[in-house]
Amino acid sequence: MNFRRTSLSLFFRGLLASCLIGSITVSAMAQSLLRDTEIEETLRDYSTPIFRAAGLNDDSVDLYIVNDNSLNAFVTRGQNIFLHTGLILESETPNQLKGVIAHEAGHIAGGHLARSDYGTRSAYGAMLLAAGVGLAAILAGEGQAGALILGGSTQFGALEFLAYTRTNESAADQYAAQYMERSGQSGQGLIDFFDKFRYQEVLSQAKRYPYFRSHPLSSSRIDALREVVEESPYTDTPDSELDSTRLEMTKAKLRGFLDAPQLVFSRYPETDSSREARYARAVAYFRSASLKNAIFEIDELIKLEPDNAYFHELKGQILYESGQGEQAIGPIRKALELRPNAPLFQIMLAQALIEQDSNESVQEAIDLLKLALTNEPENSYGWYYLSQGYGRINQEALAKYAIAEQAYNMGDLQRASSFARRAQEDLPRNIPQWRRASDIIVIADTQLAQKKSKRYKPKP
Ligand SMILES: [Zn+2]
Numbered sequence: 145m146n147f148r149r150t151s152l153s154l155f156f157r158g159l160l161a162s163c164l165i166g167s168i169t170v171s172a173m174a175q176s177l178l179r180d181t182e183i184e185e186t187l188r189d190y191s192t193p194i195f196r197a198a199g200l201n202d203d204s205v206d207l208y209i210v211n212d213n214s215l216n217a218f219v220t221r222g223q224n225i226f227l228h229t230g231l232i233l234e235s236e237t238p239n240q241l242k243g244v245i246a247h248e249a250g251h252i253a254g255g256h257l258a259r260s261d262y263g264t265r266s267a268y269g270a271m272l273l274a275a276g277v278g279l280a281a282i283l284a285g286e287g288q289a290g291a292l293i294l295g296g297s298t299q300f301g302a303l304e305f306l307a308y309t310r311t312n313e314s315a316a317d318q319y320a321a322q323y324m325e326r327s328g329q330s331g332q333g334l335i336d337f338f339d340k341f342r343y344q345e346v347l348s349q350a351k352r353y354p355y356f357r358s359h360p361l362s363s364s365r366i367d368a369l370r371e372v373v374e375e376s377p378y379t380d381t382p383d384s385e386l387d388s389t390r391l392e393m394t395k396a397k398l399r400g401f402l403d404a405p406q407l408v409f410s411r412y413p414e415t416d417s418s419r420e421a422r423y424a425r426a427v428a429y430f431r432s433a434s435l436k437n438a439i440f441e442i443d444e445l446i447k448l449e450p451d452n453a454y455f456h457e458l459k460g461q462i463l464y465e466s467g468q469g470e471q472a473i474g475p476i477r478k479a480l481e482l483r484p485n486a487p488l489f490q491i492m493l494a495q496a497l498i499e500q501d502s503n504e505s506v507q508e509a510i511d512l513l514k515l516a517l518t519n520e521p522e523n524s525y526g527w528y529y530l531s532q533g534y535g536r537i538n539q540e541a542l543a544k545y546a547i548a549e550q551a552y553n554m555g556d557l558q559r560a561s562s563f564a565r566r567a568q569e570d571l572p573r574n575i576p577q578w579r580r581a582s583d584i585i586v587i588a589d590t591q592l593a594q595k596k597s598k599r600y601k602p603k604p
Contacts, residue, residue: 178211178229181488182454183397186390187227187245190238194246197326198253198319205252211402215341215353217244219251229398231355235337238387243320243334247359250319256312313359314368321372330381331373338366389419396420400427419445423458430462438462453482457489460496469496490516491526498533506536524553541570545577552584561588 187207195202205223209232210216216228225248235241251257317334324331344356373379399408400423408428412421422441429438442459449455460476463469473496480489494509494516510533517526531546545567552560564581571578 176211178209179488180209180397181457181483181486183209183232183394186394189390190242190387191225191245191249193327193329194242194249194323197323198246198249200249200253205249213402214355216355217248218358219248219257221257223252225249225252228355229402230353232391233395233398234340235391236340237333237336238383238391239330239333240337241333241391242329243324243331243337246320246323246331247316247334249323250316251312254312254315254319256316310360310365314365317365317369318372321369321376324373325376325378328378328381330378331369331376332379335366335370335373338369342366392420393423396424397427400424401431403428405429405432419448426458426462430466433466435462435466451482453479453486453489456482457492460492464492464496469499472496473500485515485519487516487520487523487526491523491529494529494533498529498536503537506533509533510537522553524550527553541567542577545571545581548581548584552588557588557592561585561592564588 184207187209191205191207192202195205200223205225208224208226210226210228212228213230213233214228215230215234217226217231219225225245227245231244232241235244320334321331324334338361341353341356342361344352345361349357396412399411403411405428408424412424412428414425422445426438426441426445429435429441439459439462442455442462445452445455446459456475456479460472460474460479463475464472473493476489476493476496480486480493483489490512494512497505497509497512500506510530513526513530513533517523517530520526527546527550531543531550534540534543534546544563548560548563548567551557551563561584564584568578568581568585571581
């Protein structure tokens with residue numbers, strides 16, 4: 145696993161749990177969650193008006209990007225929406241992507257999965273209560289429980305939390321049309337998206353994209369959607385220019401990082417001086433170890449948009465990962481200045497600072513990591529670097545505590561419990577880290593015991 149990549153990096157959040165619980169699956173590892181501030185913000189901005197139209201609290205809906213080329217989107221309990229990179233890349237317009245998000249939001253708002261799932265959730269809550277863990281810890285732990293439950297399956301795509309019925313699908317389509325209209329947007333994108341993949345209908349189940357396995361298309365389904373969309377006053381409302389640009393930049397970045405560089409260069413040839421082309425090429429040059437060209441492209445972009453935090457971020461990442469950690473600090477600082485409090489930027493800067501040969505840099509890194517972890521307490525990378533930082537200033541007990549957090553958030557409960565115990569031996573009892581180590585021990589041990597008893601329980 146590559147700990148170094150923070151931007152568009154492959155975060156194995158939660159997924160490693162599968163290695164603990166059941167059979168280790170390479171496929172689950174390959175299908176990782178992807179983190180990137182720019183893409184997450186774009187998707188968040190696309191989704192917020194839809195979630196609000198759906199009556200959902202947009203803060204409580206989590207969006208995850210799954211690094212998987214196949215076309216898929218799905219929801220799980222706890223209001224999580226998962227979007228495959230394949231879906232983003234296949235969306236020709238923001239409106240198409242928004243239509244799919246609106247459909248998934250329809251499943252959440254329609255309560256399509258609450259019923260099928262209720263048992264799991266309450267069992268988990270009851271277990272923690274029985275262990276004497278406070279409510280705050282339960283709430284904090286819910287995300288983790290979700291990750292563990294997810295991790296229990298060999299593949300994201302194999303999850304069937306949702307009862308995919310014809311009725312639910314049609315209902316979600318209708319909800320989607322409503323949400324798009326309520327937020328002043330066209331529902332046409334979802335129809336276009338479905339139309340584009342109509343051919344999937346005639347493919348055998350196995351050959352279909354996962355999305356159309358769980359969401360079978362039919363003429364009557366599309367017709368029913370068309371009927372309501374065409375009545376909407378916003379049917380012909382186009383995407384905003386900003387939304388369209390953001391999708392193109394997102395796709396360029398994804399292709400740059402995920403496609404073979406040769407493929408990127410033929411899709412975005414040198415003759416193309418558009419922003420998205422330069423963006424994709426910058427990444428592809430970097431990935432083909434052509435640092436000079438990569439920096440040239442990104443510098444051209446920075447000239448065009450000096451206040452674009454993501455261009456500075458990418459420059460920092462390229463420099464850092466090309467072994468120029470010290471030179472990376474400036475651009476990452478600039479990115480953070482333009483986009484203050486972005487946890488992934490804070491972690492990225494901390495990562496570069498820790499390697500510097502001064503106590504001041506290490507202390508700054510520790511402060512940044514603490515800030516990042518306040519916003520993203522489940523970020524195992526943040527905890528990993530924090531343990532490194534504490535190690536650098538000889539705070540061994542705190543370093544062990546940070547490792548316990550890292551392990552816990554990666555689902556490695558055995559290691560979490562063991563390091564939390566070792567940290568407690570040397571930590572003063574009156575600090576929050578000591579109490580948090582106690583929580584980790586209780587939660588980890590309880591979950592381990594529960595798994596053990598489940599494993600050996602004879603079938604009734
Ligand atoms: Zn659906």
